[in-house]
Amino acid sequence: MFDAVRNNKKIVQVFLALITLPFVFFGVESYVRSVGTGDDVAKVGDIKITQQQFQQAMREQQERLRVQLGGQLDPKLLDTPEARQAVLDDLISQRLLVLEASKKGMFASDDAVRRTIGSIDAFKVDGKFSSERYEAALRGQGMNPAGFEAQLRQDLTLQQLAGVIGQSGLVARTVTERLLALQSEKRDVMEYRISLDSYLDKVKLADDAVKKFYEENAKQFELPEQAKVEYVVLSMETIGTQLAVTDAEIKAWYDGHKERYQQAEERRASHILVASEKLGKDKAKAKAEGLLKEVVKNPSLFAELAKKNSDDPGSAEKGGDLGFFGRGMMVKSFEDAAYKLKDGEISGVVESDFGFHIIKLTGIHAAKEKPLAEVRSEIEAELKKAGASRKFAEAAESFSNTVYEQADSLKPVADKFKLTVKQSGWIGRQANPANGPLANEKLLAALFSEDSIKNKRNSEAVEIAPNTLVAARIVEYKAASLQPIDGVKASIETMLRRKEAHALALKDGEARLEVLKKGEDKLAWGAAKSVSRLDASMIPPLAVSAVFKLDAAKLPAYTGVELPGAGFALFKLVKVGVGEKIDDARQQGMQRQLGQLYMQEEIQVYLAALRSRYKVDINKAALEAARDR
The missing domain is CATH 1.10.4030.10 (Porin chaperone SurA, peptide-binding domain)
Incomplete structure (x- = not known):
């Protein structure tokens, strides 16, 4: 087909x-x-x-x-x-x-x-x-x-x-049925939150706790070295915008490459295919010959006969229409037959690797040459791209040399290549995509080198992407420093208090869970929530696995999970039910996923x-x- x-x-x-x-x-x-x-x-x-x-x-x-x-x-x-x-x-x-x-x-x-x-x-x-x-x-x-x-x-x-x-x-159907049943299983659970905020008043920090943490974790409070830099970017794209292409150059290119702008003859055809693999060669040919007689007798029925009889599903529903095609796009025997027909003419039975065809030619686009006006912008863009590629190759070495030889400023290289010297905000030694051209490890290593920081000289020209060079220099520098304790004391104290409160909430939650498992339930639970493996948005993500691991044979069943930065949550499983009916589309989708x-x-x-x-x-x-x- x-x-x-x-x-x-x-x-x-x-x-x-x-x-x-x-x-x-x-x-x-x-x-x-x-x-x-x-x-x-x-x-x-x-x-x-x-x-x-x-x-x-x-x-x-x-x-x-x-x-x-x-x-x-x-x-x-x-x-x-x-x-x-x-x-x-x-x-x-x-x-x-x-x-x-x-x-x-x-x-x-x-x-x-x-x-x-x-x-x-x-x-x-x-x-x-x-x-x-x-x-x-x-x-x-x-x-x-x-x-x-x-x-x-x-x-x-x-x-x-x-x-x-x-x-x-x-994949066996029974496997997918079991997996889908597990996915759609409904579990009704109640939740009881133990918030760490409830334990903050019980936390008593040692007098030296903040100072001790600050000294033992000094690296956490370091401000990294930073610099403001100026830089220039030389790219093939930039050079391309500086190039002008004359009408004469465009015309010369067009005249020298006219074969590229020749639009070959294209033909539109409809066909009826009788596949050999379906009936066998002899029976398929006989059927095709019978259909040909019907078509010759009444050509207006071609589309209707194609819809009912063609074994090419891609075109049958369109009355056999294959659209326009050029030489080399169809199998040879089909193409040869189609190109011998006149517009509206119907072929005899044509054999191909797919079977037997009856072809009707429904349109001809004659060969033509695209006029210069139609392809002018395309040629201009191509000439600019080619010119920019040559110019960039020539300019790259000169750019690198100028940056090196006049290392105290980027103005000479910017003037020479008509570039803009750009200024950055404060940037660090680590690459950050938000910094655009400056987010390059090699360039940053050169910028933050000892010589660059001390003498504020130009970096070498660094290729940050294909056909893109960048040179930069530091104009202002701040060395790494340690934030004073007074500036971070409040945040350290808050962090330590919450950490201790979290430990108390966790200890209390685990103790309450043990009591629940012994059958003593005096908690004020929240309303029941129905969750499934596919939709468990009503409970914390960390709790989903724990809830579905509970043994449903004896209800109620209890579990609990730690909630990092929040406390602890207890869950009471009260009901297990079957999910919605699984339709064929979902069954087939699961089979495909498992098959993959x-x-x-x-x-x-x-x-x-x-x-x-x-x-x-x-x-x-x-x-x-x-x-x-």
Whole structure:
């Protein structure tokens, strides 16, 4: 079917989610023929993982986390041996799967690649595939069609492998029924709070308690060193805004690259598919020939016949309509037949890998060339980007030299590159994402160095992001200091009193719980609250587990939990009931969730088996060296 590539989508999503990093777009060639050196980070079978590939994976992981965290990412999160090893493990897993898929002879066909590309919304204009949009989208990501299609072919191949592994992710209905029953079980509980505030009057602190705590925990009351800094940022983006592109340059580019602005002929067709796998080849062909006779006899019934008879669910409900498509987007036999038809004409029976088609051509978009006016802004942006890239490469060294050679001020470098000298508020030595360009460990280390603090010289130019350099200097500095005891005395006393009161509340709560368990209940309980594992918002989160651990065989039952910073809470279980009826949709949803969990376990076992089957060598020295590049 034309929607076949989307089959087993859930299985594929789970499978690929376990391989955390997206495949680096080096194309298939670099996976199977990487030219390795003694500096390679690892080798999986005969496939090498180069330092370049590892560093690219680290950058992609950092960028992905930065986006997920809304830009608030401390770079130190990934600058650990554990984080680097995790990224390397993902790369190793990818290579293992590539080797295994190759060994099993799995390979995605050209047709599968074409159909997948044609289904991606980012490559469509007005609902139809656009080769111009496709190429522009790839250029925006620094890719080309050959590399993207090679990578897509590899991903589709691994989806085939995912389908094989996913066959075992099946869960018995009885298991899901039991879990859903536990989830929806209702428990009615009463609560009795023992607030630490009730014990504050009973707390008596020693005369020297505050002073003793202050002296023993002096580090808690240290004010870290801080500085106000001025800084300049040189980026490719900034340089781009300073560039001007002339009409002549735009026209010259357009004239020299007209092939990029050719819109190939596209055709719109409807079809009726009789699948071979459903009836067998002979019966399918006979059925298609019978339908063709009906269509030829009354062409106006084509859409109705497609709805009733087509085995392509993606188009049948639309009367067989496939929309517009260009060459290379359909299987060859279908495409050849469609491109031979005149508008409104109906084909004979056409055979493909999917079965037998009857095709009706319903529209033609003739090939045309986009006028310069339509693509002018696109060309201007591309020329500016290319120019900015060249200019930045040229400017980076000069920027660094100027910052170093005229180290007493940032004004010379700002004037030279038409930059603005910006001022910060008070910042500390630790990276804080709120400080924007100054939230860089390397830059902060340079700023808070002894020489920088003493002489207030410019820092070196530091690359804080791809194509972005920053230089800074301290203009005002405050050394670390200890807050005087008079300024923190009240807060220390409050903290110590609450700590002692909490201990008294905890002791009293535990004693009362023991009395309750002996059958003596004289407490003024609150009103009963009905809670379930799915909805327990009416009681403290820490109490949920304790309440559902209670034995419901003999009621009432009692439990208690400590509430950090608040005191203690006692709970009385008075009733256990069955939750709402579980419908089929929820049952199926739970089966899918459990199936995915089981499948995750299967994949981890599968990957472990692959690691024992293929030789994996890790170059620890090269892995550490990759960090410093």
